[in-house]
Amino acid sequence: MLNDRGHLSAFTLDRLLLKSLPEAESTEARAHLEACESCRTLFSQMESDQKKFEAHVFARTLPAVSERAKPPSLLERLAAMWRIAIPVTVAGGIALMVAYSVRQPGPSSNRIEEPELGIKGGPSLQVFAARGESVFPVKEGTRLRPQDRIRFVVQRDEADGFLLVASIDAARKVSVYFPAGGSESAPIEKGRVELPGSIELDETLGSERVFAFFSPKPLAVADVQKALERWPVPPRLDAKIATLAFEKEPPK
Numbered sequence: 001m002l003n004d005r006g007h008l009s010a011f012t013l014d015r016l017l018l019k020s021l022p023e024a025e026s027t028e029a030r031a032h033l034e035a036c037e038s039c040r041t042l043f044s045q046m047e048s049d050q051k052k053f054e055a056h057v058f059a060r061t062l063p064a065v066s067e068r069a070k071p072p073s074l075l076e077r078l079a080a081m082w083r084i085a086i087p088v089t090v091a092g093g094i095a096l097m098v099a100y101s102v103r104q105p106g107p108s109s110n111r112i113e114e115p116e117l118g119i120k121g122g123p124s125l126q127v128f129a130a131r132g133e134s135v136f137p138v139k140e141g142t143r144l145r146p147q148d149r150i151r152f153v154v155q156r157d158e159a160d161g162f163l164l165v166a167s168i169d170a171a172r173k174v175s176v177y178f179p180a181g182g183s184e185s186a187p188i189e190k191g192r193v194e195l196p197g198s199i200e201l202d203e204t205l206g207s208e209r210v211f212a213f214f215s216p217k218p219l220a221v222a223d224v225q226k227a228l229e230r231w232p233v234p235p236r237l238d239a240k241i242a243t244l245a246f247e248k249e250p251p252k
Helices: 010-018 023-035 037-054 061-067 074-086 223-228
Strands: 100-103 124-131 134-138 149-156 164-167 174-178 191-194 208-216 240-248
Touching: 010 023, 010 037, 023 037, 023 164, 037 061, 124 240, 149 164, 149 174, 149 208
Parallel strands: none
Antiparallel strands: 100 240, 124 134, 124 149, 149 191, 164 174, 164 208, 208 240
């Protein structure tokens, strides 16, 4: 729970904000916050960032749309999801939100399953970026800049209760964004979840692809890193995967 400097780890703070710590660990962490001004200040900033994000982003996405809309047709529902989902281009030039199902094949098969369309009920990944006072959704191919900050919103189904978010950039560097500092996937609540904290993009230019691994059991960070180092070979992990890529370009 504590890092080598005697403070709460980033992983613990993230899980405390998500309310996913066991009761005993949550009590211990909050007791530490009361005694440690440094950790208390950091956690307060994380809570403030979360409230700002909800005010600027969630009000423009699915909850607000649903309250104002009459019961839509199937075509209207797909159109609404197009406006708020992360589009990924698939065969035939059609853009849909895709959740890759890459279950580990059984002994008699070496075939990787085809992508599943995550239109209804399946896990999904959304990414939002902040540049100055501007907050905007990140879609497939969106152009970002170093020092832009990104945040993640995910939605999981009943079967896949653990999450790990990672990326591979143009320099083939693999980074794990969630859980911060953890050694394996973290449990998340069912439904729509805004992950705590934000990521400031570094100076590496070019394409960066983000992956959200939804799994029924925790995945080891080391296994995910090895799998992504072989990209574009699809990761052979017991997980459903939502993915998108953006481009990092020089500041203007």
